[in-house]
């Protein structure tokens with residue numbers, strides 16, 4: 001059967017995605033006892049709608065909204081926004097890192113977690129009938145805890161059963177090789193895996209090349225966040241990865257999980273930044289149009305299709 005991308009409105013052919021942001025947040029609500037910071041709470045439907053509309057207005061086609069249970073995932077609202085805007089949205093199952101694991105996580109065995117992930121992908125999340133199109137795993141800063149490994153092993157088994165791709169939260173770009181080792185030991189083909197957050201602490205060509213060489217997708221998903229690195233350096237790394245032959249392994253997104261990143265809340269860069277800021281900079285630095293298209297359209301459609 002031909003591969004499809006599983007969106008909140010149903011399965012679609014991958015070529016319908018168009019320009020895609022593979023790691024974003026529309027609704028978040030981290031546990032108050034872990035993160036009391038209001039900035040991390042995205043709870044306005046109107047603002048989320050405005051961001052997605054602004055993305056569409058500059059040619060955006062699809063978004064992966066990778067908020068997880070325990071972190072404010074709201075698939076009903078996401079579906080409403082997708083229907084209102086016509087932008088394809090992929091939602092996630094899985095978990096982030098241990099400090100954000102909801103209490104119920106610790107009551108579940110690995111087999112029960114696997115079942116839950118499979119159910120989210122194949123049947124639907126809770127009683128919504130909305131199906132997840134990607135499975136998220138994560139690790140802490142410089143630590144891949146036993147609980148995180150349990151979640152990751154369950155995600156691998158659910159991936160092998162369903163085909164849904166795996167996306168990762170790394171904290172500050174650390175523990176990547178440990179995560180990859182676990183995925184490999186579970187029999188996952190690394191072409192179905194995205195390693196995220198490689199540009200907020202570890203934006204080094206040698207490190208990212210070493211990761212890309214394993215076969216995973218390398219995701220620079222903090223574009224526009226100058227507090228970590230200037231976009232000029234991100235573009236330079238992208239350019240060198242292309243020159244080294246890894247153009248088919250690069251993904252770009254904004255991971256804008258804070259009010260201060262979103263124009264609708266008065267922040268920046270907002271959901272238009274890829275098209276309005278980053279792609280023009282790629283052009284200016286000499287990256288060819290077909291590479292830009294490969295990275296922003298074809299690579300997302302390849303990784304999200306199963």
Ligand SMILES: [Zn+2]
Pocket residue numbers: 023024025066255257
């Ligand atoms: Zn994120």
